[in-house]
Amino acid sequence: MAAFRIARCAFQSSRLAGNAELPCVVAGGGGHGRRALCSQSPGHPAAEIRKPQFMDDDVQCILTRITGLDLEKVFKPVQQQLRPPTYKFMTNEQLEEERFIVVREPNGVLRKATWEEQDRMIQVYFPRGGRRIVPPSIFKDENLSVVFAQDRYEDILDLCLIQFEPNSADYIRVHHQTYEDIDKNCKYDLLRSTRHFGGLVWYLVNRRKIDGLLIDMIQRDLIEDAISMLHLYHMVHPDCQSSKEANQQQAQGLDLIKIFSHTDSQKGGYIELALQVYQDTLNSSANQDPCRNEEGN
Template sequence: MAARCAGRALSRAARSVINAEYNRAARSQTVQRLTCTAAPGSSSSGQDADRLKAVQFADAEVQDILNRITGLDLNKVFQPVKQELKPPKYRLLTDTQLEEAAHKAGTQAKKLLKMPPVLPERKPIEEVLCEDKMLEGMDKAKYVFTDITYNIPHRERFIVVREPSGTLRKASWEERDRLLQVYFPKNERKLTPPPMFKEENLKVHALTYEDIEKNGKYNLLWSTRLFGGLVWHLISSQRIDGLLSDMLQRDRVHDAESLVHLFNLAHPQSDSALQAQQQQASGLELLKIYADCECQRPGFIKLALQVYEQTKTQSSA
């Protein structure tokens, strides 16, 4: 009987603490939103960080630029895979049917070139809400409290954990994933992540990009669905000099301009972005500004631009 009364008292105390913490968190979020929208002219470091995070891989403008840079080489997209040899099939087509077949092949190639998504790594949740020493040692198990309201996005859903030590903290990402699958199950979603999401496997794509950057083999991924991820990786680490030089060597000047434009979008506080915005630069001027402000090898890029301008002048004369 005494244990049951103690359990009821513990449950009531936990509910009251959860309600108080939930209300306080909701008020703090409201205050933060009002504060962010009420100070458009401030230049704090927090707002600078928000501006730096404004451009994401999945943004429409970013995807449009990456798709243009990726290119569309039908011979490379549809190159034969080494399989069992089969005799080729020949068809007689009219000009109209040939145009329709080419359009269909282009549409299929764009589907094959669709880039895998790239998401920023989520930071661990280590926020402690309160520590109640009165509840320390009352139970050996953890208590998890989940808001199961249906109209709340899962990213904003309030989930907290009461430790046996009396500490009340926010649930970690792993705990949130398990609990969300329990209360809001999705078909084919597993509680145990697939092996591809293990730490050692997540490093594979980054190591591959680093090896391509080291050896300058950018054309291996050009016109493949992985080229956009390579470009975004190099832009995020502010190391596009090698790729920019490779584009200029292959006479992909427009791709080079798009690359610098995307760099300025991803790093709006860089010298290149600020100078380009101040001068309202576009086209070759973007490349010249980048060569002066950010490039580690400006001589090569400037020389390539001079050759391109001379060739363009001679061809138009």
């Protein structure tokens, strides 16, 4: 249980990774968004259901569950102990009320600082260990490809958490490029059981690109994770064809995967093949189990 709590904390410490669509600021206290129905007001025909957000409790529950727990990854040696930041979501009105950094141009015009200028000024007056005023060249696009070729996805995301604020353009760019390369090369397992896996899943689900990860889960005998990811997919895209058919048929378990494979999937044939291999393996194992054979006789 202790190991699980450590892994959960490690995951939640960077649960905003890849969640670039949501405005957020670093704050002293944490908070959990909660899924809720929009209130129906007079003059509106019906209340609309708010789209699930990354920090919603039910979303976090699914992402935490499918992240996995590889103790070798959880307890692997690190060069230094990092203190994870805490995050708090704020409304646009609250954001406007927050202090912001301004820059005076040579001609006297006063303007808001860019993200790059804000990062440099914050680091000058409120230095953070491990962060540089000028970002390391490793974050440049031409160097990221070298990092990806060496399978150092977790390393680059860890550095990104230290160097950039979660709402900065570079933070979002690095995370998205990392996720895209992982999906392109089907190297999902390199982030499994790390604090970055939830961000990867959330990114792929929102962009309707879960085919590769779904196949990977089936091939690794992670069927429950695959089913949980499809539940999340239907939460985020309730109007998709697979969600509608699943609701009509009240489908559960493997039937959810089968419905997705012939509706929304772009690689339906590969998913069906992986599922067939999985089922054949189960049947073969059952036939070779002497205890089952004795019970059958």
